[in-house]
Amino acid sequence: VKKQAGRYEKQGREITLSGVLGAGIMGGGIAYQSAYKGTPILMKDINNEAIELGLKEARKLVGKQVSREKLTAEEGASVLGRIRPTLSYGDFEHVDVIVEAVVENQKVKSTVLSEVEQSLDDRAILCSNTSTISIDTLADALKRPENFCGMHFFNPVHRMPLVEVIRGSRSSDETIGTVVAYARHMGKTPIVVNDCPGFLVNRVLFPYLQGFEFLLREGVDMVRIDKVMEGFGWPMGPAYLLDVVGLDTADHAAQVLAEGYPDRMKIEGKTAIEKLLDEDRKGQKNGLGFYKYS
Ligand code: NAD
Numbered sequence: 001v002k003k004q005a006g007r008y009e010k011q012g013r014e015i016t017l018s019g020v021l022g023a024g025i026m027g028g029g030i031a032y033q034s035a036y037k038g039t040p041i042l043m044k045d046i047n048n049e050a051i052e053l054g055l056k057e058a059r060k061l062v063g064k065q066v067s068r069e070k071l072t073a074e075e076g077a078s079v080l081g082r083i084r085p086t087l088s089y090g091d092f093e094h095v096d097v098i099v100e101a102v103v104e105n106q107k108v109k110s111t112v113l114s115e116v117e118q119s120l121d122d123r124a125i126l127c128s129n130t131s132t133i134s135i136d137t138l139a140d141a142l143k144r145p146e147n148f149c150g151m152h153f154f155n156p157v158h159r160m161p162l163v164e165v166i167r168g169s170r171s172s173d174e175t176i177g178t179v180v181a182y183a184r185h186m187g188k189t190p191i192v193v194n195d196c197p198g199f200l201v202n203r204v205l206f207p208y209l210q211g212f213e214f215l216l217r218e219g220v221d222m223v224r225i226d227k228v229m230e231g232f233g234w235p236m237g238p239a240y241l242l243d244v245v246g247l248d249t250a251d252h253a254a255q256v257l258a259e260g261y262p263d264r265m266k267i268e269g270k271t272a273i274e275k276l277l278d279e280d281r282k283g284q285k286n287g288l289g290f291y292k293y294s
Contacts, residue, residue: 017096035058039082148175202253225238
């Protein structure tokens with residue numbers, strides 16, 4: 001994996017300032033990880049409440065590092081100081097790399113990407129943390145599609161080592177190299193993959209989650225399934241994992257995979273995730289999913 005991404009790295013540019021659009025589960029995590037590893041980052045969302053959620057997550061993670069004595073209180077304060085909240089695209093003029101991490105909706109992402117592009121330097125690199133949307137489709141919204149690719153982190157960002165760098169048909173080598181280098185700066189293991197529904201990891205993960213759905217339909221208890229998979233050695237079982245990911249995000253990803261691979265990934269009838277979403281249970285993000293959170 002190291003060698004695979006490494007051949008692009010030499011072509012990357014230096015990154016002194018980064019940005020993230022969206023301060024949700026992923027945006028907050030990306031901001032923390034970038035700041036923790038020393039790269040200052042602008043974090044934009046649509047209102048102060050949303051930004052506050054991202055900052056709260058970063059404060060929590062810094063607090064844990066300080067209490068474990070991995071950071072001094074002073075170092076912790078510097079990490080937080082490297083996260084610069086903003087509500088305006090105007091602040092992105094000197095940013096080298098921007099990761100878009102807004103809701104998993106193609107129209108919203110295309111709008112956000114084309115809006116931010118207008119404030120950027122010609123050489124700035126834009127990437128999307130989309131789990132499932134085609135990079136080539138998102139690139140269509142841009143004037144400089146060669147400066148765009150996917151940068152797919154996993155949740156929780158500070159713990160999951162892999163980052164998929166998704167090469168669109170128009171992404172330049174310099175773009176891929178810069179994003180590979182940024183992933184490494186963040187202490188991650190980048191892998192360069194092609195643009196296709198589900199990229200690489202979700203094409204493996206979602207058939208597994210589908211297996212979970214079929215077991216539920218056979219009447220197997222979800223807590224038992226989670227315990228079995230933990231016993232098998234996975235850090236968490238499928239029900240808990242889906243709650244961490246967010247049921248709305250997971251449902252959207254499942255639909256994209258079903259459209260991309262209808263022969264294998266299409267499931268008849270309402271899934272357990274869809275039934276929970278009907279009751280507005282979105283997982284940990286709103287305190288109710290497969291499990292309840294206080
Ligand atoms: P989330 O719902 O927690 O956060 C989305 C954020 O985007 C919210 O804070 C929202 O206010 C903000 N937003 C909406 N419109 C915006 C705009 N116009 N400008 C700026 N911000 C805007 O979602 P999330 O789970 O963080 O997912 C974000 C992206 O990351 C999605 O594309 C998702 O598919 C992807 N992703 C999610 C996971 C996961 O496990 N949750 C894993 C990998 C990738």
